[in-house]
Amino acid sequence: MRITLLGTGGADGWPNPFCSCASCLGALERGEIRGQSAALVDGVLLLDCGPEVPRNALRQGISLRDVRHLLITHAHPDHAGAAALMWRGWVERERPLCVVGPPAVIAECRQWVGPDDPVDFREVRAGEQLRVGEYDVRVLAAAHADESVGPAVLYDVTGPDARLLYATDTAALPESSLVDGAAYDGVLMEETFGDHSSHDSDHLDLTTWPEQVRRLRAVGAVTDRTRLVVTHLGHRNPPTAELASRLQAWGAEVLPDGAVIDLGEPTTASRGRPRRTLVLGGARSGKSSYAESLLADSDDVTYVATSGHRSDDPEWSARVAAHRERRPAHWETVETTDLVGLLRSGTGPVLIDCLTLWLTSVMDRVGAWDGGDWRGEVDALVDAWRATDAVVVAVTNEVGSGVVPASASGRLFRDALGTLNARIAANSESVVEVVAGIPRPLR
Numbered sequence: 001m002r003i004t005l006l007g008t009g010g011a012d013g014w015p016n017p018f019c020s021c022a023s024c025l026g027a028l029e030r031g032e033i034r035g036q037s038a039a040l041v042d043g044v045l046l047l048d049c050g051p052e053v054p055r056n057a058l059r060q061g062i063s064l065r066d067v068r069h070l071l072i073t074h075a076h077p078d079h080a081g082a083a084a085l086m087w088r089g090w091v092e093r094e095r096p097l098c099v100v101g102p103p104a105v106i107a108e109c110r111q112w113v114g115p116d117d118p119v120d121f122r123e124v125r126a127g128e129q130l131r132v133g134e135y136d137v138r139v140l141a142a143a144h145a146d147e148s149v150g151p152a153v154l155y156d157v158t159g160p161d162a163r164l165l166y167a168t169d170t171a172a173l174p175e176s177s178l179v180d181g182a183a184y185d186g187v188l189m190e191e192t193f194g195d196h197s198s199h200d201s202d203h204l205d206l207t208t209w210p211e212q213v214r215r216l217r218a219v220g221a222v223t224d225r226t227r228l229v230v231t232h233l234g235h236r237n238p239p240t241a242e243l244a245s246r247l248q249a250w251g252a253e254v255l256p257d258g259a260v261i262d263l264g265e266p267t268t269a270s271r272g273r274p275r276r277t278l279v280l281g282g283a284r285s286g287k288s289s290y291a292e293s294l295l296a297d298s299d300d301v302t303y304v305a306t307s308g309h310r311s312d313d314p315e316w317s318a319r320v321a322a323h324r325e326r327r328p329a330h331w332e333t334v335e336t337t338d339l340v341g342l343l344r345s346g347t348g349p350v351l352i353d354c355l356t357l358w359l360t361s362v363m364d365r366v367g368a369w370d371g372g373d374w375r376g377e378v379d380a381l382v383d384a385w386r387a388t389d390a391v392v393v394a395v396t397n398e399v400g401s402g403v404v405p406a407s408a409s410g411r412l413f414r415d416a417l418g419t420l421n422a423r424i425a426a427n428s429e430s431v432v433e434v435v436a437g438i439p440r441p442l443r
C-alpha cells in the first residue's frame with residue numbers, strides 16, 4: 001500500500017497565509033508549506049479532498065486521473081471540496097468514481113454532479129463496513145463536529161497488503177473506534193494544536209495525541225510495526241525539527257506534504273525508544289512535564305517521586321499536587337528514595353523525578369555536611385542505572401551555571417550533583433536539556 005500525503009495541514013494550512021506569528025513566518029522562511037490534509041492510497045483511493053488538494057497533488061507531480069474511490073470524513077470545507085467533482089465531470093465521462101461519506105457530505109457532493117456523470121454515492125455511518133474496489137473499509141466514529149457536517153467519521157482501510165487508519169478530524173477517539181487487534185501498518189492521525197492544550201475544540205494536541213497512541217496500543221491496534229504519522233498540523237505546533245524529536249519519543253513521525261509512505265513492506269527502521277533517558281534543566285524549565293511527555297504513550301508507568309520527605313512544606317505539597325494532577329490517572333506513583341531497588345526490580349517504564357532530591361536525601365542521611373561519605377550510594381545508583389531492564393527516564397537539575405553557592409555545603413552539593421549528572425548521562429542512550437520549555441537533545 002503506497003500512501004502519498006497530498007496535504008498534512010489543518011483547515012488554514014501551516015503557515016496560515018494571513019498570520020504573522022513566529023511559527024508561521026518560520027515555516028514560510030524554511031519553505032515548509034502544508035496544505036489541507038488528504039492522502040492518496042495506491043493512486044486510486046483518495047481520503048478527503050479539500051479545495052486545495054487537487055492542485056497540491058499536481059504540484060507534487062501527481063495526477064488524480066486514476067482515482068476511483070473518494071472517501072470523505074466530514075463536510076468541513078477543508079475536507080470536502082465538492083466542486084472538484086464538477087471539474088472531473090468536465091473531462092471524465094466513462095470511468096466511474098465512488099464517493100463515500102456521511103450524509104451531509106453526500107448531500108453536498110450531489111449538487112456538483114450531473115445526472116449522467118459516472119459517479120456513485122455511498123452514504124455511510126460509523127459502524128458500517130463496505131468494499132470499494134480492492135479495499136475493505138470500516139467506517140469509524142470521530143469525536144468531531146455534529147450532524148451538520150457529518151456526523152464526522154474516520155476510515156479504517158484494508159488493502160491487499162496493508163491496513164491504514166486515517167484519523168482526522170477528531171478529539172480523543174471514541175471507544176468504538178479503538179479496533180481490537182487491528183495491528184495497523186500505518187496510522188495517520190491528526191495533531192492540530194501542538195502545545196496549545198486549552199483550545200477546547202474537537203482536535204488533538206501534543207498532550208492528547210500520545211494518549212490516543214497508548215489507547216490504540218492497549219487494544220493491539222498499534223504495534224511496534226505500525227508507522228505513526230501526524231497530520232492536520234497547525235501553527236500552534238513547535239518548529240518541525242523540534243516536533244520531530246518530540247514525536248520520536250512515541251515512535252511517530254512528521255513528514256512533509258508530498259511524502260510517500262510504503263506500508264506492508266519490511267522495514268529495518270527501529271522504532272524502539274531509548275532504554276535510558278536523562279532530562280536536565282533549571283528550576284521551572286519545563287523539564288518534568290517534558291520527561292512525563294516522553295512516556296505519555298506508555299501503559300504501566302511507575303512515577304517515582306523522590307520528594308516525599310518534604311510533605312510538611314505546604315508550598316512543596318502544592319507543587320507535588322500540581323505534578324500529580326498533570327500525570328495520567330493510570331500511572332502508579334511511588335514515593336521512595338530506594339532507586340536502586342526500583343531499577344533492579346522494574347520492568348515497565350519508570351520515571352524518576354528527580355535525582356536532585358534523591359541526592360539531597362542521601363547526603364542528609366549519611367551526614368555528608370559533617371564529613372559523611374555518600375559516594376558509595378552514587379556508585380550503586382549508577383550501577384543499577386547501567387544494568388536496568390526497564391525503560392527509565394530521570395529528571396535532574398542543571399545547577400552548575402548559576403552563581404557560586406555562598407555556603408560550603410551548597411558548593412559541596414553542587415559539585416556532587418554535577419558529578420552524578422555526568423555519570424548518569426554517560427550511561428544513557430538519550431540526554432536532553434530543557435531550557436525555557438524547549439527540549440534540546442544533547443545525545
Ligand SMILES: [Zn+2]
Pocket residue numbers: 010011076078079169232
Ligand atoms: Zn479539518
Ligand SMILES: [Zn+2]
Pocket residue numbers: 015016019020021022023024025235
Ligand atoms: Zn501563525
Ligand SMILES: [Zn+2]
Pocket residue numbers: 074076144145169
Ligand atoms: Zn473538521
